[in-house]
Amino acid sequence: MKSRFAKIAYGVGNLGQALFFNTVQTFLIFFYTDVVRLDPGLVGLAFAISYGVWNAINDPLVGVLSDRTRTRWGRRIPYIALGTPLTFILFVLIWSPPLGGSPLTNPSHVGIFFYFAIIIALFDLAYTAVSVTYTALFPEAFEDLKERTEVSIYRQVAAMIGTALGLAITPVIVGALSERFGDLGGWTGAGVILGLVGGGAFGFSLLGSRERKEASEEKALPLTVAFKETFTNRSFLAFVGANLMICYVWSWLSHGALLHQVRHRRRGGADEPDIRRHVRHLDGFLSPLEKDRPAPGLEAHAGPGCDALCGLHAPRLVRRQPAAGIRDDAFRRRGQLRHHAGA
Numbered sequence: 001m002k003s004r005f006a007k008i009a010y011g012v013g014n015l016g017q018a019l020f021f022n023t024v025q026t027f028l029i030f031f032y033t034d035v036v037r038l039d040p041g042l043v044g045l046a047f048a049i050s051y052g053v054w055n056a057i058n059d060p061l062v063g064v065l066s067d068r069t070r071t072r073w074g075r076r077i078p079y080i081a082l083g084t085p086l087t088f089i090l091f092v093l094i095w096s097p098p099l100g101g102s103p104l105t106n107p108s109h110v111g112i113f114f115y116f117a118i119i120i121a122l123f124d125l126a127y128t129a130v131s132v133t134y135t136a137l138f139p140e141a142f143e144d145l146k147e148r149t150e151v152s153i154y155r156q157v158a159a160m161i162g163t164a165l166g167l168a169i170t171p172v173i174v175g176a177l178s179e180r181f182g183d184l185g186g187w188t189g190a191g192v193i194l195g196l197v198g199g200g201a202f203g204f205s206l207l208g209s210r211e212r213k214e215a216s217e218e219k220a221l222p223l224t225v226a227f228k229e230t231f232t233n234r235s236f237l238a239f240v241g242a243n244l245m246i247c248y249v250w251s252w253l254s255h256g257a258l259l260h261q262v263r264h265r266r267r268g269g270a271d272e273p274d275i276r277r278h279v280r281h282l283d284g285f286l287s288p289l290e291k292d293r294p295a296p297g298l299e300a301h302a303g304p305g306c307d308a309l310c311g312l313h314a315p316r317l318v319r320r321q322p323a324a325g326i327r328d329d330a331f332r333r334r335g336q337l338r339h340h341a342g343a
Helices: 004-035 040-067 077-094 110-141 145-208 223-231 234-256 274-289 298-302 324-342
Strands: none
Touching: 004 040, 004 077, 004 110, 004 145, 040 110, 077 110, 077 145, 110 145
16 A cells, blocks of 8 residues: 555646646647748648657657566656656747747748747656656556555646646746747746656656566457457547547547637737737637627727737736727727718
């Protein structure tokens, strides 16, 4: 029976897993299209190949390699210990493209396209090496049902905190740092801060991670046999189906409800930092719920150039200033309607 500290320590690792996953899933495409200003088609192509297809390959690859690893520390822990610092470094590099401090002027920049594709593929491999082995360690380190139930509670609480940090706190950090270091510097700084938190959570989990000797010495199944056993296990397939729906819903919420405005037409004045402009769009959309200013029509704000709008209502990122151009348009249209009505 492990101590409570060991159980909590292991559970904290789920914070890092949720933080890295949700931050990348939610903000990566927005960052490279709206902040870096790489062509959305190139971003989608790189993301689909280097994060989508590659992720489907490296998950079983890491699992097979881990099953066949034999060390004095076990077969899972070395991957967590060595993969965590690599995950942190590559996570920071995702938000630090070599742009020289300013966005792209050429959206079809081949160098940044390959940088994005390679860095996200390497990050996904490092993250997979940590997250797959961390998850596989759970049933091997905690054999008793009561222990597993307790540890699962700690893991779920940690995952909720990591999700909140990845979804809600990221734009707050970016907005605060962008004030001083500019848009790109704000994202890099946020990557460092969130990477330290996520990497620290994985590192802290090692304090409660001890593999049972009999589990670490268990002989691995051949690959074909392993696939057959997996796809004939009805309980596992039912779990996978339910988990797939959960992942789909979370992915839909994170992309649909939290992001992303890819392109839009700016209406006069100086450019706002991208994260502020992004939030201001939704701020205008949500203003019917507020009493401090009238609600302009969304189409008057975005214009026909707005391809997509979803976002995070984070008023701390922007000063509460009236959108003068929108109000002018609204009052002008109202006057025109009254004129026509009087005529």
